[in-house]
Amino acid sequence: MARIRLAECMLLLVALVWGMNPPVIKLGLQHIPPLPYNVARMVVGSIVALVALGLSGRYRRPSRADIWVLLRASLFGFFVFQVCFTEGIQRTTSGNAAFMFCLLPVFVLLLNRFYGFDTINRAVVIGIACSIAGIGLIVLGAGKEVSLAGNHLLGALLILGSQVGYAYYTVFSKELLERYSTYQVTASLMVITTVLLLAVSVPDMRSVAWTDLPASAWGSVVFSAVFGLCLGNFLWIWGSGVIGTSRASIFNNLTPVFAVITAYFLLGETFGSLQAVGAIFVFSGVYFTRNRDRFLRKDAVAS
Numbered sequence: 001m002a003r004i005r006l007a008e009c010m011l012l013l014v015a016l017v018w019g020m021n022p023p024v025i026k027l028g029l030q031h032i033p034p035l036p037y038n039v040a041r042m043v044v045g046s047i048v049a050l051v052a053l054g055l056s057g058r059y060r061r062p063s064r065a066d067i068w069v070l071l072r073a074s075l076f077g078f079f080v081f082q083v084c085f086t087e088g089i090q091r092t093t094s095g096n097a098a099f100m101f102c103l104l105p106v107f108v109l110l111l112n113r114f115y116g117f118d119t120i121n122r123a124v125v126i127g128i129a130c131s132i133a134g135i136g137l138i139v140l141g142a143g144k145e146v147s148l149a150g151n152h153l154l155g156a157l158l159i160l161g162s163q164v165g166y167a168y169y170t171v172f173s174k175e176l177l178e179r180y181s182t183y184q185v186t187a188s189l190m191v192i193t194t195v196l197l198l199a200v201s202v203p204d205m206r207s208v209a210w211t212d213l214p215a216s217a218w219g220s221v222v223f224s225a226v227f228g229l230c231l232g233n234f235l236w237i238w239g240s241g242v243i244g245t246s247r248a249s250i251f252n253n254l255t256p257v258f259a260v261i262t263a264y265f266l267l268g269e270t271f272g273s274l275q276a277v278g279a280i281f282v283f284s285g286v287y288f289t290r291n292r293d294r295f296l297r298k299d300a301v302a303s
Contacts, residue, residue, distance in 0.1 A: 006242075007239040010238070011235065014232050014251065017231065018252075021227070022259060024224055025037070027216055027217075028216075028217050028220030035086055035201050036205050039194070039198060039205060040225075041225040044221060045194075045225035045229035046194045049183075049186050049191070052230070053181075060180055066176065070192060074169075074193045075192075075196065077165050079192075079197065081162045081163075084161040084162035084165060085159065087155075088154075088155045090155070091158065100159035100163055102256070103132070103163050104163045104253070105128045105252065105253065106128060106132075107163055108246055108249040109124065109249075111171045115171070123289065124250075126288045127284075128250065128285060130281050130282070131250055133278075134285060137278030138278035140278075170236070171245050173185055173237045174240045177241035182234055182238040185237055186230070189233075190233065246289070247289050250289040260279075
């Protein structure tokens, strides 16, 4: 039980860090185009992850079958997420993006069901529905535009694709934890994804005058790489392994709540009644999902 509580606390920390990450990324994007910025933070994050793996002393040579699992989780998961996210966020509204982001638990649930990793429980469905409704209220309360007109539709679909990719990455990274340490799984997935990103972004990378970038741009890259990517994904993979991917994925929907709260204190943005009610809905969704076992017992007694 103590390990489960710790995992939930760490996933809360991940949601907080990921909520703070967008303003930091925006600072870096003032000086670096989106794709080169993403590659730069992936390179830095991969180096940190490899150092952490070396210091842990928990490397184990992967089997041929697991190498294919790593490649699939990287290519169809983390790589798809990075590319679709980078391209989609430029083509749609922040309101559309927020709605697409909150669908991650749905895709995790469907993938778990399809591959037979997990069952669909009424409490989980209620929790997901509550969190989606809560994010909808937060978007409305913030006055963010929601539109599928023109180029916004393509952007929304790309963001949707990014969430499918992240769901795939979440589900199959947990499988690897049965045989390898969290350090090794995190480092392997990040390095493979970085190599794939570099392969498709060489021209864009050459167009950036890296030596002329200000300290604020590099600070943005380092913060996003170390905390948003390396630490965030390490704790995300570890937490998913402890409490299960369906329960872990719902914590992703706390990210907009922490983003709104951070913007209120740091940027002076509004935090109205609709956003407060939305936050309550999101936290209620987390409650239903994290207590799914209690509801499963009730269902079994009723049967």
